Amino acid sequence: MNLSSLFTMQRALDTYIEEHHHLKEENLFSKKLLALQVELAELANETRCFKFWSLKDSSPRTVILEEFVDGVHFILSLGLELGVKEMELGDWDGSTEEVTEQFLNILGLIHVLREYKELPDYEVLVHEYFYLGTLLGFTGEEIIKAYHQKNEVNYKRQQEGY
Numbered sequence: 001m002n003l004s005s006l007f008t009m010q011r012a013l014d015t016y017i018e019e020h021h022h023l024k025e026e027n028l029f030s031k032k033l034l035a036l037q038v039e040l041a042e043l044a045n046e047t048r049c050f051k052f053w054s055l056k057d058s059s060p061r062t063v064i065l066e067e068f069v070d071g072v073h074f075i076l077s078l079g080l081e082l083g084v085k086e087m088e089l090g091d092w093d094g095s096t097e098e099v100t101e102q103f104l105n106i107l108g109l110i111h112v113l114r115e116y117k118e119l120p121d122y123e124v125l126v127h128e129y130f131y132l133g134t135l136l137g138f139t140g141e142e143i144i145k146a147y148h149q150k151n152e153v154n155y156k157r158q159q160e161g162y
Helices: 004-020 029-047 061-081 099-116 119-135 140-159
Strands: none
Touching: 004 061, 004 140, 029 061, 029 099, 061 119, 061 140, 099 119
16 A cells, blocks of 8 residues: 555645644654554544453444544654655554554554654554554555545644634
């Protein structure tokens, strides 16, 4: 899956936000990392994968996909901060087939990226995040379509004073 068009869309949204919130001179990397962690936690909460004490089902698939795509926005934005403009994802395979473990793997990778801010660390994070999408049952086409839809929502929110 080629992410180039998503990087282009994310760059436009980031630029819009930075201009309208007077953030052009701000270093937003740490804030974007924290935002990604928050979105990851919201996604985990919707899947309920860790809630061994509860019998309730996970949220509807559409809700989980939207939460997943919220994380994609911040992952792309972090990549732009590192100078990434395009990326091709091959097979989405990871080290675990257990969703809870994959969430923990991604949290660890976010911490590595925070520490080193290196492109190889970022690439691993992207692959592992999209592998999580596979574990959650999403296809590349679904993710791209949902990203486009959420990107429109994010623009509208900005225009409405979000």
